[in-house]
Amino acid sequence: MIDRAKKSSIRSAYGNALVEVGTENENIVVLDADVAASTQSKIFQKAFPERFFDMGIAEQDMIATSAGLASQGKIPFASCFAVFASGRAYDQVRNSVCYPKFNVKVVGTHGGITVGEDGASHQALEDVALMRAIPNMTVIVPADSQECREAVKYAATHDGPFYIRVARSNVPDIFDENYKLDNKGNVMCEGADVTIVTNGETLAEALDASEILKSSGIGATVINMPFVKPLNSDIILKHAAGKKLVVTVENHSIIGGLGSAVCEVLSENAPTKVLRIGINDTFGQSGNANLLLEHYGLSAEKIVEKIKEKLKDNK
Numbered sequence: 524m525i526d527r528a529k530k531s532s533i534r535s536a537y538g539n540a541l542v543e544v545g546t547e548n549e550n551i552v553v554l555d556a557d558v559a560a561s562t563q564s565k566i567f568q569k570a571f572p573e574r575f576f577d578m579g580i581a582e583q584d585m586i587a588t589s590a591g592l593a594s595q596g597k598i599p600f601a602s603c604f605a606v607f608a609s610g611r612a613y614d615q616v617r618n619s620v621c622y623p624k625f626n627v628k629v630v631g632t633h634g635g636i637t638v639g640e641d642g643a644s645h646q647a648l649e650d651v652a653l654m655r656a657i658p659n660m661t662v663i664v665p666a667d668s669q670e671c672r673e674a675v676k677y678a679a680t681h682d683g684p685f686y687i688r689v690a691r692s693n694v695p696d697i698f699d700e701n702y703k704l705d706n707k708g709n710v711m712c713e714g715a716d717v718t719i720v721t722n723g724e725t726l727a728e729a730l731d732a733s734e735i736l737k738s739s740g741i742g743a744t745v746i747n748m749p750f751v752k753p754l755n756s757d758i759i760l761k762h763a764a765g766k767k768l769v770v771t772v773e774n775h776s777i778i779g780g781l782g783s784a785v786c787e788v789l790s791e792n793a794p795t796k797v798l799r800i801g802i803n804d805t806f807g808q809s810g811n812a813n814l815l816l817e818h819y820g821l822s823a824e825k826i827v828e829k830i831k832e833k834l835k836d837n838k
Contacts, residue, residue: 524734525727530693534632536668537689538566540675541600545571550596551679554589556582556603562632562689564602582607586615586629593625598679605631605647605688609654621659621684628678629654634664634688635774636802636819637724642809647688648802652779654686655752662752663704664688664773664781666726667697670749673704688723690774692812695727706750708758714742717830718762720785721772722748728816729772731823736830743830751781756788763795767837770798770830774821777801798833800826 545551545567554576559565568575578585582603589599601608608631609616620627631650638646655662661683665671671689678685711726712733721729726747733743744762748754763769769789771782782799789795802819816822820829 524731525695525697527695529696531668531696532563533665533668533671533690533694534561534563535566536671537630537632537675538563540672541567542570543672544676544679545574548598548679551598551600552576552592554578554585554599554601556580556585556607558603561604562602562630564600582612583615586612586627587619589627590615590619590623590625593620593627598626598628600628600630600675602630602632604645605634605650606645609647609650609686613653616654616684617657621657624659624683626682626684628685628687630687630689632689633691635690635724636807636815636821637690637692637774637812638807639691639812639815640809643806646807648776648807649779651688651751651775651781652783655784656779659684660752661685661750662688663749664723664751665749666723666747667694669696669698669700669702670704673702674749677704690724692724694724697726697730704749706753706755708750708755709747710758710762711745711747713744716742716766717768717770717834718744718746718766719770719772720746720748720759720781722751722781724774725772725821728821728823728826732826732830735823735827739831741830741834748781751784754784754788756792759785759788760793763789763793767796768798768830768833769795770800772821772826773801775801777803796837798829800829
């Protein structure tokens with residue numbers, strides 16, 4: 524089981540990673556939309572005040588300015604809450620960044636239901652769907668602080684538009700300092716009966732769910748897929764073969780996100796029974812983050828219940 528006592532701030536990891544890549548490359552600049560303390564881009568602001576731009580509560584302006592900076596050879600990281608980065612600034616992301624394929628990195632923090640007490644208006648449940656639908660956009664959802672650091676470094680050294688989704692909550696430490704991010708996906712554990720594909724905060728829940736399933740005689744393979752786009756179809760097809768069920772788990776709507784991406788791959792190449800676990804076409808609500816995970820069926824125990832029910836139905 525995941526050691527829940529070992530948690531760290533994934534947002535602080537983002538801020539520190541900005542300083543790391545900014546130290547290596549003076550062309551990296553950071554923009555924020557009046558939430559630098561929340562996104563933790565303030566860490567970069569303190570280190571490089573002349574390369575930090577607080578755009579105020581003006582997300583559209585932030586993205587448009589980022590496009591202008593990129594056109595002059597800068598590498599902008601533009602940070603704000605995911606619901607506003609993907610929604611309020613969608614037109615600018617689509618037409619000013621992705622259409623000309625500018626080298627802008629959009630970072631949406633406070634993604635998913637675990638935004639908690641801020642409630643439905645601030646809980647981005649459709650941001651991955653919006654961003655992965657735009658041509659030229661790469662979409663990454665890191666699971667812990669180390670993977671977030673690697674995502675920032677990867678984006679900083681790969682040309683083109685990126686969307687990185689960062690959680691609000693402190694998250695369990697899963698990967699160590701030797702972990703290196705790539706777009707192939709990671710098999711975290713293997714079992715013969717079901718394959719669980721997940722990313723972000725729900726990786727920890729899926730890993731715990733696999734342990735609970737094992738105690739019931741159900742073997743689960745867990746695949747971490749930080750890259751929702753481009754999605755590595757090879758690892759999915761390989762570990763779907765011979766399984767009774769493929770399960771996707773995400774802190775996002777079941778429409779348009781990781782679950783949809785996996786279903787697209789399987790339906791075109793190897794039709795397979797799939798159970799999508801996520802937010803079921805509804806808005807969120809205000810509440811404690813852990814209680815919301817439980818309520819919306821994303822805790823390890825709820826994941827286990829849903830998998831067992833589906834396997835029973837498939838008999």
